[in-house]
């Protein structure tokens with residue numbers, strides 16, 4: 001049995017600082033919220049409820065780092081990505097980019113920032129205009145922003161094609177003439193064309209063949225390191241995030257439940273949900289028979305009416321009355337490293353093999369058991 005007598009001890013006077021040092025974050029997100037209204041009624045349609053897709057998240061992104069955003073399908077990862085690139089208007093909260101609040105900035109104010117924050121989408125088939133040549137697609141951001149690089153746009157596009165591992169001679173080809181992996185490389189070339197400071201990559205490899213995934217992840221890694229671009233890397237595949245991200249935020253039902261550096265998340269998870277997610281990922285170092293499995297009970301509750309208190313409590317083997325009445329804040333808990341924040345009243349001991357009980361796993365998590373199963377659940 002787990003020891004439910006131990007409750008969270010937030011480290012006294014700890015301001016939830018998300019990374020050591022004095023470096024200013026590139027982006028600081030506070031209380032970010034997106035509620036999609038649900039309309040109903042006849043003949044007059046009015047708002048009868050809301051899908052609480054993102055419900056008050058706080059995180060920071062530092063220059064040049066990769067922050068992974070993980071969690072089961074429907075927990076709000078893509079919506080968060082679309083909010084911070086301002087493709088969506090937030091319902092509440094603030095997004096500061098280089099100290100400037102862009103959460104309600106209009107098109108004119110956003111224009112200079114748009115070139116600095118780019119997005120790579122999951123589907124390399126849907127995200128490229130089939131009627132445009134590769135040259136037109138990649139030079140698009142330069143044209144929109146009125147940028148004429150030395151030597152002209154065509155020269156720059158050919159350079160970009162080379163950087164992403166494509167043949168510059170294919171400048172005049174159309175997207176359908178490329179494979180899925182090559183199309184995603186075109187998406188990367190378009191995203192880096194204006195040398196952005198931040199790229200939000202939303203499941204950038206999950207639509208690709210497993211054999212191609214590593215190549216595209218390696219390309220993104222090169223881009224991150226060599227161009228010093230910060231990434232918010234959204235994925236449900238924890239193995240890929242481990243490979244790519246220095247810090248990881250775990251989302252559950254519109255909230256961040258844990259955020260920490262990669263080693264702390266993967267080796268000393270404190271939130272039971274993180275622990276459960278990790279227990280479903282095959283680990284080459286651990287014998288399959290010995291590997292502890294945590295099976296979560298039930299489905300993810302509806303984001304229309306999330307559970308009171310801790311949202312994970314309906315599937316958590318540690319939940320008590322306190323979890324139903326008090327929402328645990330995202331704080332540093334005793335024994336955790338600086339910058340390791342957890343939202344749980346009964347955090348884990350911090351070792352991946354700390355508990356042995358077996359509870360029932362949600363079928364959605366089964367997809368994570370097979371590292372090669374990258375299709376979205």
Ligand SMILES: Nc1ncnc2c1ncn2[C@@H]1O[C@H](COP(=O)(O)OP(=O)(O)OP(=O)(O)O)[C@@H](O)[C@H]1O
Pocket residue numbers: 036051052053071072073074075076077078079080236303376377
């Ligand atoms: N435009 C929209 N209108 C209404 N509800 C939406 C909209 N977009 C997303 N949602 C809902 O918001 C919740 C979060 O969705 P989101 O796509 O952000 O999750 P996710 O973690 O990225 O999941 P997935 O990996 O499946 O994309 C889901 O319940 C989803 O159905």
